[in-house]
Amino acid sequence: MTAAALPNAGISAWLSLSHTAGLRSGESVLVLGATGVTGRLAVQAAKQQGAGRVVAAGRDPICQARLRHTGRISLN
Numbered sequence: 001m002t003a004a005a006l007p008n009a010g011i012s013a014w015l016s017l018s019h020t021a022g023l024r025s026g027e028s029v030l031v032l033g034a035t036g037v038t039g040r041l042a043v044q045a046a047k048q049q050g051a052g053r054v055v056a057a058g059r060d061p062i063c064q065a066r067l068r069h070t071g072r073i074s075l076n
Contacts, residue, residue, distance in 0.1 A: 009037045009038040009041050010041050010045075012038050012041075013038050013039075013041040013042035013044075013045045014041075014045045014049075016042065017029065017042065017045055017046055017049055017051075018045075018049060023046065023049050023050070023051060024050070025049075025050030025051075025052075026050065026051075026052040027051055027052060028051065028052055028053040028054075028055065029042075029046040029051045029053070029054050029055070030055045030057065031043050031046065031054065031055070031056050031057065032057050032058075033057070033058060034056035034057055034058040034063075034064075034067060035056075035058030035059060035060035035063035035064060035067070036058070039056070039058060040063065040066075040067065043056050043067060043070065044070065047070070
């Protein structure tokens with residue numbers, strides 16, 4: 001069941017950055033709700049799309065620690 005739902009979150013995160021926001025290489029990105037499924041994917045998608053800086057804001061300290069290990073991310 002989880003595997004079937006994952007593409008929805010991934011596509012949502014990717015398109016929000018590339019199509020809706022028009023992210024360009026080197027720009028900074030703030031991801032609110034970065035400790036949720038779509039937020040975590042948005043953090044990774046922003047990095048892959050060339051964001052210069054990704055700021056991830058979320059409430060789950062365990063997930064924040066995991067995000068910290070992905071690199072190039074500021075946690076707030």
